[in-house]
Amino acid sequence: xxxxxxxxxxxxxxxxxxxxxxxxxxxxxxxxxxxxxxxxxxxxxxxxxxxxxxxxxxxxxxxxxxxxxxxxxxxxxxxxxxxxxxxxxxxxxxxxxxxxxxxxxxxxxxxxxxxxxxxxxxxxxxxxxxxxxxxxxxxxxxxxxxxxxxxxxxxxxxxxxxxxxxxxxxxxxxxxxxxxxxxxxxxxxxxxxxxxxxxxxxxxxxxxxxxxxxxxxxxxxxxxxxxxxxxxxxxxxxxxxxxxxxxxxxxxxxxxxxxxxxxxxxxxxxxxxxxxxxxxxxxxxxxxxxxxxxxxxxxxxxxxxxxxxxxxxxxxxxxxxxxxxxxxxxxxxxxxxxxxxxxxxxxxxxxxxxxxxxxxxxxxxxxxxxxxxxxxxxxxxxxxxxxxxxxxxxxxxxxxxxxxxxxxxxxxxxxxxxxxxxxxxxxxxxxxxxxxxxxxxxxx
Numbered sequence: 026x027x028x029x030x031x032x033x034x035x036x037x038x039x040x041x042x043x044x045x046x047x048x049x050x051x052x053x054x055x056x057x058x059x060x061x062x063x064x065x066x067x068x069x070x071x072x073x074x075x076x077x078x079x080x081x082x083x084x085x086x087x088x089x090x091x092x093x094x095x096x097x098x099x100x101x102x103x104x105x106x107x108x109x110x111x112x113x114x115x116x117x118x119x120x121x122x123x124x125x126x127x128x129x130x131x132x133x134x135x136x137x138x139x140x141x142x143x144x145x146x147x148x149x150x151x152x153x154x155x156x157x158x159x160x161x162x163x164x165x166x167x168x169x170x171x172x173x174x175x176x177x178x179x180x181x182x183x184x185x186x187x188x189x190x191x192x193x194x195x196x197x198x199x200x201x202x203x204x205x206x207x208x209x210x211x212x213x214x215x216x217x218x219x220x221x222x223x224x225x226x227x228x229x230x231x232x233x234x235x236x237x238x239x240x241x242x243x244x245x246x247x248x249x250x251x252x253x254x255x256x257x258x259x260x261x262x263x264x265x266x267x268x269x270x271x272x273x274x275x276x277x278x279x280x281x282x283x284x285x286x287x288x289x290x291x292x293x294x295x296x297x298x299x300x301x302x303x304x305x306x307x308x309x310x311x312x313x314x315x316x317x318x319x320x321x322x323x324x325x326x327x328x329x330x331x332x333x334x335x336x337x338x339x340x341x342x343x344x345x346x347x348x349x350x351x352x353x354x355x356x357x358x359x360x361x362x363x364x365x366x367x368x369x370x371x372x373x374x375x376x377x378x379x380x381x382x383x384x385x386x387x388x389x390x391x392x393x394x395x396x397x398x399x400x401x402x403x404x405x406x407x408x409x410x411x412x413x414x415x416x417x418x419x420x421x422x423x424x425x426x427x428x429x430x431x432x433x434x435x436x437x438x439x440x441x442x443x444x445x446x447x448x449x450x451x452x453x454x455x456x457x458x459x460x461x462x463x464x465x466x467x468x469x
Contacts, residue, residue, distance in 0.1 A: 049370045051081065057365055057377050058083045064380035065254065067362055069352030070102055072279035073370060076345050077287050079280060081370075086354055088249040090258050096244065103235055103248045103276050104351035105266075106336045107329025110275040111204045112289070115152055115303065115313030117211050117226050119295040122148075126214050136210055137181060141189040148210075150194050151203040152312040159187035160200040162269075165421030174267045177209055197308040201272040204313070208271020219271055231288040239266045239276035248276060251333030252354040253439060255414070255426050261333035273331050279349035286326065286340045286347050319367050328360075333439060335359040346370075355438040356428060383429040390415050392448040393435075397464035399455075406455070406464060417444065 061067045068086020072079060084098040121127045127148060133156075134143035146156045161167060161183060175183075184202055191198065208219050215222050220238030228236050242248045242263060252258040266274040277285075288294050295303075303314040304325050317324040317339040326339025336351040337359055350363050357378070368375035390410040397406045405420045415435060418424035427435035433446040443456040451466035 049080075049372065053377075054081060054366060054369045055083070057369060057375075058085050060377050060380065061085055061357060061362065065258070066357035066380055067352055067359070068098060068249075068252065068258070068354035069350060069359070069362070070098060070100060070104065070279050071350045071362075071366060072100070072283050072348070073366065074283040074287060074347045077291075079283070081366075082280060087258070088247065088353070089244050090250075090252065090260065098249065098353075099247070100280065101235070101247055101278065103246070103278050104336065104353055105239055105242075105249075105251070105273075105329075105331050105334045106275050106277050106282065106338075106351060107269075107273045107331035107334060108201070108204075109277075109282065109327050109329040109336055109338050110269070110271065110273045111313040112303075112327050112338070113223060113227055113275055113285070114204050114207050114211070114271040116289065116294050117222055118148065118152065118207055119299040119302075120226055121211065121214055123296065123299070127210070133206065136213055137184075137206065139181065139185050140206075141185070141187070142193050145193045148207075149312075151207055153197060153307060154199050154203055154310050155194050155197050155307075156200065156203055157189040157191040157193050157195070157198075158184065158200050158202040158206075159190050160198075160202055161187065161205075162201050168423060171264045171268060172262055174265050176267070177212075180205060180268065180270075181209075197310040199310075201269065204272035205268075205270045208274075211271065219274075223275070227285070227294060231284060231293055233277070233281045233284060236275060236277040236281045236285070239274050241266075249334075249353040253333050253426070254354065254356050254428075258354055264332055269331060273329065277351070279351055282336075282338045282349035282351070283347035286338055286349075290340050290342060319364070319371075320373065322371075330440075335439065335441075337363050358436075358438050358441050360441055383431050385413060385415075385429050387413050393433075393446050393453075395466050395468045397453055398467050399462050399464045401462045405467075406453075 062085035070084045073081040082100045084100050084102060086098050087095045088098045088102045089096040122129065129147060129149035131148050132144055133140060133146040137143055142157060150156045164187065211222055212219055223238055242250050251261045253261055290300065303312045305311055306316050314325050314327060317326050319341065322341050322344065324339045324341045329336040334353055335355050338349045340347045348363060348367060350359060352359050365375055387410060393415055394408050394410055407418045409416045415427045416424040417427055417437065425437055427437055427444060429435055433448065435444045441458055445454045453464050455462045455464060
């Protein structure tokens, strides 16, 4: 029998657990999102949970913009989450391994012998991005077919024509190809579609009602469309979801995403031993997971990007805090949105930006125009201008508009990229996701 004193202690513990999450400055967090929304800096949806309980949700911007008709986003709006899908795919692969239907050492050649180095590549290396299989979304031809449906056979034919980038297990390099193939392997082992297995093995198991394999965006299902800012929000082309598959075809909400990562870390979907494999970093890569620290706090998760959608999901195990942000239009870095939200949550120093607009004259852009190359990466970037907007175009890719930030700095928030020019030295520095690349101007 539980004694009365024990009941008081239990009640005290529960109250402490509940009030811990209520100490953050909710008004300031609301103000941050009001500022983002008012200044057209982001459109999206955020959820934060503490100890498995949602403590904050907010939605800003629009899920659809059709000329003057605009549909406001809500916390129920669903977004394409891109590569966060890889965490779901890895979860199902771990389940199949535990069921004895697959092993970490199973060779890729068992399913797709026609692929480069298939006999040397195994499931472990696919999960760890150590296969050398070329990342098909980086290929210059990708943009020519991304909007059309592709069968498994058609995708395998594309992968088969691409040469390996390096010998299997010699290093790690991110490749969407790995997880498209893992999605196909799930279907071969179960005899069901990826979407059916996702529902059976994950979403139904933990009560995710807004998460599924995506198809063409449908506003009647409260699904968002994605946009790029060019003086106003302009709709982006859609990738056909038959193409990214297990690498990036899932649609979800932040509330469902934090519920998923909570369940993952609580051992409700895979064993704790397998979770440790996901968290173990080798050359900065885990199995469908990355280390994502916040100040000195350890965190783990994944980001996602597809069309104009950008998303971020991660979990702080010691604090039992989960956060997810999904965006369908970005001018202010989505990483900075999440960093700002967490700074406010943990009462860290954070000043809400003023978001001043900088407009340059067409003649002021002339000093940036030209072709730039780097000795660090085999990529050329061509800068052009149209009216008062500077455009960047990387070799083999479409041109994209840059936003002036002053002091010779421009950003392309959709790719989390900053371009810092030094016109007098005829060079620019590209800063993207923590990496820095120096480019020199090559034309006269």
